[in-house]
Each structure stands twice: as C-alpha cells, then as structure tokens.
Amino acid sequence: TxxxxxxxxxxxxxxxxxxxxxxxxxxxxxxxxxxxxxxxxxxxxxxxxxxxxxxxxxxxxxxxxxxxxxxxxxxxxxxxxxxxxxxxxxxxKMFPASSLPQDKKIAHKQYDALLTSCCLVAGLYPNIVTLLRPPQNTRKKGSSRGVGGGGGGKLLTKEGQICKVSSQSFQSERIRNASASGKDAYAMYHAKHRTQGVCGGAQNQVTMSNPGSGKEKGGGGGDIYLSEVNFVPRYALLLFSGGTIELRDNTAIVLDGWLKFKVGPSKSSNSSSSSYPASTGIVLIRELRKELDKMLLKRLQYCSNNGPYTREGENEIAPSLDVDGRIVTDKMLQKVVHVVTHLLMEE
Structure with a gap:
C-alpha cells in the first residue's frame, strides 16, 4: 500500500x-x-x-x-x-490503456498512487530513509508509544542519521506508533530540517543544504526533521531510483551499497518454481530496468522527433501511429508495463 x-x-x-x-x-x-x-x-x-x-x-x-x-x-x-x-x-494514465492489466478488481486510485510513487522515487532519490521498527520487547502493553516516550519507529539515513517526521506530516502518527513488524520499510522525503535553539527556549527550523550528501552529519546539534515523507514499494526503488545494484553473499540485492533487499521464495511458498538464487533475481531486475530505460528513451525520442518511428532492427522498441494519428505502443512495452504493475501491486 x-x-x-x-x-x-x-x-x-x-x-x-x-x-x-x-x-x-x-x-x-x-x-x-x-x-x-x-x-x-x-x-x-x-x-x-x-x-x-x-x-x-x-x-x-x-x-x-x-x-x-x-x-x-x-x-x-x-x-x-x-x-x-x-x-x-x-x-x-501516463502509460497507454492497453498496457494495464485487465483485472477489474484493481482500483484506479491505487494504480495512480503506485505510478506516483515511481515518479517520486525517480525525482527525489537519493533522499531516502529506512524505517527502524522497535524490538518486540520494547513496547509496553496498552501503550501506543515506545519506551522512553520516543515513539515506536525511527527513520535512518544512509549516513546513519536518526531523523524524525515533521509534526505537520500525515505520517507522524503512523511512524510514532509503528509496531515491531509491518510492510512499510522505505520512504522518500523532500527536505531535511534541523532544529536550533534560540533565546527564550524556543526552537527554529533551518533547512539543511544538500540533504543527501551527508556532509552535515554530526554538526549543528538539534533534532533532524523530514518533510513530505512518502513510503514507497521496494520495486519502485529497484526499478526507478537509478542507483547501482549488486549481489551480496548470493542472498540479497543491495542498492547503492546500503539498501538491502532479500530475494528468493517466500517462507509460505512450497512451489519448486519459486525457488531461485539471488543471482537470478538480480539478473531479472537488471534486464527489466534495461527495458524500461530503452522504452522511455524511445518514447522521448518519438516526442522530440514529432513523427513515427521506423524499425531499424528486430528488437527495437518503437511506437507506431494508427489511422487517427494516435500512438499505438509496441507489444513489448505492454508486457514490460504489465510486469512492473504486477510487481508493484503484489507488494
């Protein structure tokens, strides 16, 4: 979700x-x-x-x-x-109608939100944090707040900074009451602010420059707050972040050296077809990213050329025009978008 x-x-x-x-x-x-x-x-x-x-x-x-x-x-x-x-x-939708899965149960609003999350990843990366959930034994029975009054969840940056969510964020209460388990794990943010003490005990928030660089680590004091926090699916990160992915210990895919994604069959799955090594998963992700990049580039080239494509090779992905002058997408594009949509919806 x-x-x-x-x-x-x-x-x-x-x-x-x-x-x-x-x-x-x-x-x-x-x-x-x-x-x-x-x-x-x-x-x-x-x-x-x-x-x-x-x-x-x-x-x-x-x-x-x-x-x-x-x-x-x-x-x-x-x-x-x-x-x-x-x-x-x-x-x-930005993608053509024919490329969407024909499942009537899929909510249009949910599809819009998933597509928006992909755009957020592409536009805001590397402004990303992971959600640190509290250990199971740190939650008091009957209490919605964690031990020490600090809340249930914390947000961690690549540089190791513990961040909080702005009180104006819709995610503030959700993170504060985070349980020891759940699906939410990764979130994009728009800006990072640090509180500074002033005369009279009041606090002022200062926007931190270049929030993704890590140069501000350990300096300035005060709490760090994030604004416009949006949780995103892991496949949106793997496919649209543009970050480098690598295989680690043959059991996980690592994005940009710190975001770790476990791959392979789920514990509840007994199907032999779902058993595959992490090396297979990273190959599939890389190939899917390659096809996405190729098709987006072709689409942009078509727009800039203002005319129909001509196929230069059997494997070239190119849209054509129907009798009314509207773009008709290649079947390969439809298949790739269907796979991406399926991955996002299943998560």
Whole structure:
C-alpha cells in the first residue's frame, strides 16, 4: 500500500476536483459552490487548489504540445462528454490503456498512487530513509508509544542519521506508533530540517543544504526533521531510483551499497518454481530496468522527433501511429508495463 504526504495531497485534490465532475451538467456557479463545500468540509484551501488545478492543466498542455500524450488523453475527464465511461478512465494514465492489466478488481486510485510513487522515487532519490521498527520487547502493553516516550519507529539515513517526521506530516502518527513488524520499510522525503535553539527556549527550523550528501552529519546539534515523507514499494526503488545494484553473499540485492533487499521464495511458498538464487533475481531486475530505460528513451525520442518511428532492427522498441494519428505502443512495452504493475501491486 502506498502512503505519503504527497499521495494524500493528490487524494485531497481528486476529492475536490470530483465535486466539479459530479456536477458537470450543472451551472458553473453550483460547481464552484460544491468545490468550496468540499474544501470547507476537509479544511482545505480552495484558492490553493485552484492554483494546483491551473498548474495541472498547464502541464497537460505542455505534454500535448510535446507529443507525449494525444489530445484525446483526458487526465481528469473534464474535457469530454464520456467522463462516466469506464473505458475512458485508463486514458488518464501516463502509460497507454492497453498496457494495464485487465483485472477489474484493481482500483484506479491505487494504480495512480503506485505510478506516483515511481515518479517520486525517480525525482527525489537519493533522499531516502529506512524505517527502524522497535524490538518486540520494547513496547509496553496498552501503550501506543515506545519506551522512553520516543515513539515506536525511527527513520535512518544512509549516513546513519536518526531523523524524525515533521509534526505537520500525515505520517507522524503512523511512524510514532509503528509496531515491531509491518510492510512499510522505505520512504522518500523532500527536505531535511534541523532544529536550533534560540533565546527564550524556543526552537527554529533551518533547512539543511544538500540533504543527501551527508556532509552535515554530526554538526549543528538539534533534532533532524523530514518533510513530505512518502513510503514507497521496494520495486519502485529497484526499478526507478537509478542507483547501482549488486549481489551480496548470493542472498540479497543491495542498492547503492546500503539498501538491502532479500530475494528468493517466500517462507509460505512450497512451489519448486519459486525457488531461485539471488543471482537470478538480480539478473531479472537488471534486464527489466534495461527495458524500461530503452522504452522511455524511445518514447522521448518519438516526442522530440514529432513523427513515427521506423524499425531499424528486430528488437527495437518503437511506437507506431494508427489511422487517427494516435500512438499505438509496441507489444513489448505492454508486457514490460504489465510486469512492473504486477510487481508493484503484489507488494
């Protein structure tokens, strides 16, 4: 499950935006009133959401002008008359509709969140921390807080810094009440701040420069806080971080020398087909990353060339155009996106 401050913000915008879509056939005044009502109900800033909406439309227009999406690709379904048609919902995705798995049980919102988590990894890496869960015997019975009042979980950086989550973060309570076991393990963050004492006992937060470099380790004193914390799946890190991966002790895949991922069959699996060495897992991950890089590069080249591709080799991945001028993706692209989506959804 994807959890995070940015994911929550997107969900809030979607709820606010849906208020207009649900009243598509009503006067504009009623649409605006409905949006204001949603903003008031959930303590959201209506004017800020209007700004986000304008920026989103500008970004969509830029994607259309660059050829990355076609004019029929409705990001939010506000421009057409078939907004309630389920067949059009997938067209709002960055990936083509045909590349998605045909499982009706997959929630559209969950897919959006998973895709967003991949974008967060690609954009924010190496701003990553791991969640240190408390030992089983450190939790007091009937208490939601850890021993010493420090909370259940801590966040650890590559440089060995113990960080806290900003009190304004939606993840603050979740990390504070973290149990000894759970699925959440890796989180991206946008900025790092350190508290500094000032006159009168008050504290001030100072943004730390180059937060991923580790140069600030051990200096300045005060607690370190992270803002915009978003938990991400491990496969999003392995596939979209761009970091180097290596095999360690033939039992684990290590990302950038410190993030360790165990591979192989699960303990609950008795299938012989699931038994494979870590060396096989790292080969599969590397090949999948290679295909993703190749296809994204081809897509960007197509957009910059503003014209259809010509195949130069049997293994070249290239989109073609249908009779209406819309991009039709290669079957290989569909398969790769299906595999990536399956890995993210299964985690």
């Amino acid at each position: 994807v959890k995070g401050d940015i994911i929550t913000s997107i969900a809030a915008y979607d709820a606010w935006s849906d208020a207009e879509r649900n009243l598509a056939n009503t006067p504009t005044k009623n649409q605006t009133s409905s949006r204001r009502a949603v903003a008031y109900q959930y303590a959201l800033d209506h004017n800020t959401l209007l700004t986000v909406d304008r920026l989103l439309r500008q970004f969509r227009q830029s994607l259309m002008e660059s050829g990355f999406i076609d004019a029929d690709n409705k990001l939010h379904g506000n421009e057409g008359n078939n907004d309630n048609d389920d067949s059009n919902k997938y067209e709002r």
